[in-house]
Amino acid sequence: MRNILLRLAYDGTNYHGFQRQPEEHGLTVQGELEKVWKKLFAEEVKVITAGRTDTGVHAAGQVVNLSSEARIPEDKIPKAMNSILPCDIRVLEARDVPAEFNARKSAKWKRYDYRIDNGKIPNVFRRLYSCHEPIPLDTKAMQMAASFLEGTHNFRAFAAAGSSAKSFVRTLYHCKVSRMDGQIMITCIGNGFLYNMVRIIAGTLMDAGKGRIDPNAIPMILESQDRTKAGATALAKGLTLTFVEYDGTDPITIFPEIEP
Structure with missing residues (x-):
């Protein structure tokens, strides 16, 4: 076998x-x-x-x-x-x-990317792979908010309501916001992700970019463990599972562009 x-x-x-x-x-x-x-x-x-x-x-x-x-x-x-x-x-x-390999349990970390089309008019060539947001987003505010999410935290506030996870503690090694050609990308690299976690992070960071959430409030949102304190769940079509690592190589070695 x-x-x-x-x-x-x-x-x-x-x-x-x-x-x-x-x-x-x-x-x-x-x-x-x-x-x-x-x-x-x-x-x-x-x-x-x-x-x-x-x-x-x-x-x-x-x-x-x-x-x-x-x-x-x-x-x-x-x-x-x-x-x-x-x-x-x-x-x-x-x-x-090897026989003991398990695609889920053997994973050391995963990379997810969330793409936002931030142009005034939706780009027809990105409509299936990004979330359109016509309101100009402040990527500096988004990055400030993202930096508070890095590290090991209880992410209950960023999990779908009613989640049956045994533990809500996860480690985000990197949470970065970048902009290119009118598109914003949120990159999350971590040792595991809760149901809808990246999409809720994306929705929260977009609210920070619109000025609806103070980036400095992220630690309080994490501490509250209250889903209603975080932003809306962003649309599914903007999310891509980009990479899964099994050997434990440092993410920056594979993706040097995410280094601060």
């Missing part, structure tokens, strides 16, 4: 999230992957994912693993799967990994 890692990219626009759902709820990325594997190798598999992206959320570097008896060489798997998968899901890499 092999343990096979797949690295994926997908456009989440047409999917009811990553996690398999009853068919009447709509297509899911996991459902498509498992369906294609069965068609290719006549084998039922259960895909384990690094992160269960929500409806409309995208991925440039999602990682999954599955147990299989298929004998196909690892370097042939992407071509075989991509020949059948929908054009908005692609297998970028496949390789055999």
Whole structure:
């Protein structure tokens, strides 16, 4: 029995999230992957994912693993799967990994990027992959607010109401705001993320950029552990799971542009 890692990219626009759902709820990325594997190798598999992206959320570097008896060489798997998968899901890499590898539990950190189209008129070429916000945003205020989120905190105020997480403590190694060509990007790199955490962070930082939240209030929001104190949950389409790291390499080594 092999343990096979797949690295994926997908456009989440047409999917009811990553996690398999009853068919009447709509297509899911996991459902498509498992369906294609069965068609290719006549084998039922259960895909384990690094992160269960929500409806409309995208991925440039999602990682999954599955147990299989298929004998196909690892370097042939992407071509075989991509020949059948929908054009908005692609297998970028496949390789055999040790039996104990688990795409979720073995992850050391993940990078999520949230994109905001901050032009007065929506950019038609970004409409599926960014949240349009016509009000000019103060990125200095956003970055000041973001800096308070870095470190180890109880992020209950930045988790979806009713979350069943056993612990709300997470570590954000980096929370950065950058602007380029009328687009603002919020980059969050951490050891784990709560349900809707990055989207709530994005909504909160946008409020800081509009002057609705004082950046210096972020520590009090964290301390309150009150979801109603933070900003709204930003739209799903602006969020992309960009990278998942398993070897423990420092994020700045891989992404030097995030260094202060």
